Amino acid sequence: MLQIKLVRHGLLTLAAAAVVALLVLQSEDVSNFEYIQVAAYVCAAAGLTLLIGVNGQLSLGHAALMAVGAYSAALYLRSGSEDSLASAGDLFVALLVGSVTAAVVGIAVGAVAARLRGPYLAGATLALGACVVGVTTYFDHLLGGDQGLTMPLTEVPAPLSAALTSYQWSALVSLGTALLVLFLLTNLKYSPVGREMAAVRDHEVAAQLCGLSVARVQINTFVVSSAAAGAGGAILGVLYLQIASPGAFTLFLSIYLLAAVVIGGLGSMRGAVIGTVIVLYFGRLIEDRVAHLGLSTAQTDRLAAHLPLAAFGVLLIVVMLAVPGGIQGTLGRIAPRLLQLMETVGGKK
Amino acid sequence: MDRFVFLTVNGVALGAIYASVAIALVIIFRTTRVLNFAQGAMAVASAYGGMAVIEYSGSYWLGFTTALVLGGALGAAARLTVFRSADRQGHLNPIVIGIGLLIVIESALAIAFGPTERHLSTAFSRDLLHLGGTALLSRQDLFTLLAVGVVMSLLAWTLTRTRIGLQMRATAFNPVVARLHGIKVGHILTLGWVIAGVVGALAAMLVVPTGLGLFPQAMDLVFVLGFTSAVIGGLDSLSGAMIGGVATGLALSYASGYLGSELTYVAAFVLLLGVLLLKPAGLFAGTTARSV
Amino acid sequence: MLKGSPDSGLSVSGVTVQFGGLRALEDVTLSVPPRSVVGLVGPNGAGKTTLFNVVSGFVRPSAGQLTWDGHPFHPKPRRLVRQGIARTLQDVGLFPHLTAVENVMLGRTTQRRAGYVSSLLGLPGSARDERESRRISTEGLDRLGVAQHAERQASALPYPVQKRVALARALVTRPRLLLLDEPAGGLGAEDFEPLAELVKSLPGDPDSPCSVLLVEHHMDFVMGVCDQVVVLDFGRLVAAGTPSEIQSDPAVAAAYLGIDPTDIEVDAGTAVTLTEEPA
Ligand SMILES: Nc1ncnc2c1ncn2[C@@H]1O[C@H](COP(=O)(O)OP(=O)(O)OP(=O)(O)O)[C@@H](O)[C@H]1O
Ligand SMILES: [Mg+2]
Numbered sequence: 001m002l003q004i005k006l007v008r009h010g011l012l013t014l015a016a017a018a019v020v021a022l023l024v025l026q027s028e029d030v031s032n033f034e035y036i037q038v039a040a041y042v043c044a045a046a047g048l049t050l051l052i053g054v055n056g057q058l059s060l061g062h063a064a065l066m067a068v069g070a071y072s073a074a075l076y077l078r079s080g081s082e083d084s085l086a087s088a089g090d091l092f093v094a095l096l097v098g099s100v101t102a103a104v105v106g107i108a109v110g111a112v113a114a115r116l117r118g119p120y121l122a123g124a125t126l127a128l129g130a131c132v133v134g135v136t137t138y139f140d141h142l143l144g145g146d147q148g149l150t151m152p153l154t155e156v157p158a159p160l161s162a163a164l165t166s167y168q169w170s171a172l173v174s175l176g177t178a179l180l181v182l183f184l185l186t187n188l189k190y191s192p193v194g195r196e197m198a199a200v201r202d203h204e205v206a207a208q209l210c211g212l213s214v215a216r217v218q219i220n221t222f223v224v225s226s227a228a229a230g231a232g233g234a235i236l237g238v239l240y241l242q243i244a245s246p247g248a249f250t251l252f253l254s255i256y257l258l259a260a261v262v263i264g265g266l267g268s269m270r271g272a273v274i275g276t277v278i279v280l281y282f283g284r285l286i287e288d289r290v291a292h293l294g295l296s297t298a299q300t301d302r303l304a305a306h307l308p309l310a311a312f313g314v315l316l317i318v319v320m321l322a323v324p325g326g327i328q329g330t331l332g333r334i335a336p337r338l339l340q341l342m343e344t345v346g347g348k349k
Numbered sequence: 350m351d352r353f354v355f356l357t358v359n360g361v362a363l364g365a366i367y368a369s370v371a372i373a374l375v376i377i378f379r380t381t382r383v384l385n386f387a388q389g390a391m392a393v394a395s396a397y398g399g400m401a402v403i404e405y406s407g408s409y410w411l412g413f414t415t416a417l418v419l420g421g422a423l424g425a426a427a428r429l430t431v432f433r434s435a436d437r438q439g440h441l442n443p444i445v446i447g448i449g450l451l452i453v454i455e456s457a458l459a460i461a462f463g464p465t466e467r468h469l470s471t472a473f474s475r476d477l478l479h480l481g482g483t484a485l486l487s488r489q490d491l492f493t494l495l496a497v498g499v500v501m502s503l504l505a506w507t508l509t510r511t512r513i514g515l516q517m518r519a520t521a522f523n524p525v526v527a528r529l530h531g532i533k534v535g536h537i538l539t540l541g542w543v544i545a546g547v548v549g550a551l552a553a554m555l556v557v558p559t560g561l562g563l564f565p566q567a568m569d570l571v572f573v574l575g576f577t578s579a580v581i582g583g584l585d586s587l588s589g590a591m592i593g594g595v596a597t598g599l600a601l602s603y604a605s606g607y608l609g610s611e612l613t614y615v616a617a618f619v620l621l622l623g624v625l626l627l628k629p630a631g632l633f634a635g636t637t638a639r640s641v
Numbered sequence: 642m643l644k645g646s647p648d649s650g651l652s653v654s655g656v657t658v659q660f661g662g663l664r665a666l667e668d669v670t671l672s673v674p675p676r677s678v679v680g681l682v683g684p685n686g687a688g689k690t691t692l693f694n695v696v697s698g699f700v701r702p703s704a705g706q707l708t709w710d711g712h713p714f715h716p717k718p719r720r721l722v723r724q725g726i727a728r729t730l731q732d733v734g735l736f737p738h739l740t741a742v743e744n745v746m747l748g749r750t751t752q753r754r755a756g757y758v759s760s761l762l763g764l765p766g767s768a769r770d771e772r773e774s775r776r777i778s779t780e781g782l783d784r785l786g787v788a789q790h791a792e793r794q795a796s797a798l799p800y801p802v803q804k805r806v807a808l809a810r811a812l813v814t815r816p817r818l819l820l821l822d823e824p825a826g827g828l829g830a831e832d833f834e835p836l837a838e839l840v841k842s843l844p845g846d847p848d849s850p851c852s853v854l855l856v857e858h859h860m861d862f863v864m865g866v867c868d869q870v871v872v873l874d875f876g877r878l879v880a881a882g883t884p885s886e887i888q889s890d891p892a893v894a895a896a897y898l899g900i901d902p903t904d905i906e907v908d909a910g911t912a913v914t915l916t917e918e919p920a
Contacts (some may be wrong), residue, residue, distance in 0.1 A: 058441055112622055118440035119384035123576040127618045130573050137611040184761045191760030199747050202736035205641050208718035209728050211751035255452055306456035316449030317431050320442045641699045
């Protein structure tokens, strides 16, 4: 039963990898560039799903953990000789460094989070998110202050350089990393470890009476979640933005992730992917529609930048009101309906 | 020494503002167990309303009053719509709803007024007054202290001396028993949201022009500091929130004065964590809930 | 039993618990000898659950000592199962979003290590352990006659089934002492008999003998399964003895019916309050 599940995850991942590879090879640079962003968000959203959906800990500060991933990857890449390109090896190590550094920070944050509940935890993680700017400005000699740290360009490895554009290479690496994160976290969710996380979410007292250390389980979950967010942050910084700067890791990024996780259906990795895609493409869709309204450029820009956010706010509220059983009452059914809704909205072009 | 005195006075003036935000949060939390994450955004929206009226009419005080009224109205509206049944849901739902409302308000403001900074004037001059040779505080600081003081005294008087205040306290203590005694708990809760909205709007009108200026996210960080202050007081206690506000104001004033202003928010975070770790239920909390 | 022997059971001596102005337990002394079933009865709010909370480490007494296995005992909730003590909760306390069998599998947490690496990678070794754990847990459910509900979500199960799943979860920890908080609460009369049989069989279980401390309001049930019964009232121990001694004790009638044969005294200040059920 369980083994079947695990084999299925493996096969699904391989199948998904094949589809992703095809997609990337077929796509223009513009689309591939977008896929990098999707991949980055998916990593972080998957980590957040594990934290909120599986373990019941809310974080409004995951953007800060992504920032840790981006900055540490930047520091690693910039530690080499100045204006050289980053090789494939460097790139992989940078993603790993981003993930591991975020995990290490996650130990500290998780240890604090494990002592907090409900609004206290939400407020503390919100405050954590607000620290990014301060920390980067204070350590500006190291972290580049407001300007941030630019990344060296990545180089397509020699055997592939004839076949792949640089965007295709970046998209392959990003989506591959996202699939790996999804594979690992899905395994974890269906393992005894995932069950322990869910037990702690459902009933702390009973979990203790089963011999679990609630704090330990919560900290471990936070660390795993941070590692995923760090990988996402590293992808976002190195391959998408090509810079690590405080302006990219604001409260809004945390809220985007929260929206993706909530809309996708809490606790499901598939939901995290669907939610991310909805959040990113729903946003694009709105921007598109706005562009066709025939407003002045200034008005169009303003609407295009802020209307999607307003829409996510409304969505968050509607989803929460529609699920009176609480966030932990199984969602999952929301995503398919939203997809339908989007198809109808998008179809009416 | 002069510097110390200056930072202290400055800290108390800032603290009065954080205390107002904290009180707005506590008034709602103690009755509904909902922490309103949209409180800061609602306050900013009120300040925008105030700014619009000031620009249109040219009268600061008309705008000031408008902002407070708008704050109260927004509080009532939030309570009667999206937060209608929030106190009956798990603790995560109202948080997410608050976050949703926060980005709706902030992006609506950005669409309506533009994302860039707008000018909101202060009530009085910000030139420092000299007392015995030391530059201490401005007329605006005095106004801040006075305004917050008046609001707090009014609130304290209402809570302790009036019938409606008694009903509010009874509702906070035990809504079920309050209802059994014929108190219209729903109305009392809405009143709490109105008061919170007014107090939040006051904080925005006071802090925005002296701080970073008026833009949609102007209160995000103030909200975090108000939350810190409220947590110091235990989220449950109004006097605790006052003391928490002043403590936060002082801590930040000293931190930015002696360590560098970039560290203001890191200092707030450290302060918040310190309090949460040492005394998770706050320094003034009473009993803890039974878990087993 | 010899002092210090690993088989000297649980003893509670002189335990007092104070919640603000309320004295929930006052100088309570009792013991659960190995291979015995001890009943703990008393009206609502008497302090029965509080005593369980003391023994399982959720509440620290302001006075008194515990011994377990002949050693001084300072319980911590999450260490309890490793020390051979399992407890059920008055409010069932299942993990509502997990299935019945997953609930029981969590009872075996301390018997196998959940490794992160093998869990992340989905290695075959962890799958094998998992199958084994699932088999044992299904047997545990079967022992209580609810194996057919194994794959259903706990919150969707009827209350009596939930009670049994919770008991199964406690039993798969292979405890040497089981603390049962109202196991028959919410069950129909027809369910009492099998439950009573099970509880009676635990001390003599050839595989893992286990003594029981049982809180229960159904007197027939208590009198039928217990070797010893202890009566609490307003946090004080008012009687202790065999079931038949207890049934004829006037102090017990007083505690339960509110009539005190010696001096009738109604004290409004200590009126029985509604117990808040655990969340
Ligand atoms: N954590 C706590 N804080 C404050 N009071 C408590 C706490 N736990 C228990 N009490 C009080 O102690 C008294 C004894 O409660 P307890 O739950 O032990 O009673 P009980 O005998 O188990 O009752 P019941 O049969 O209703 O389960 C009650 O008045 C209860 O309200
Ligand atoms: Mg009880």
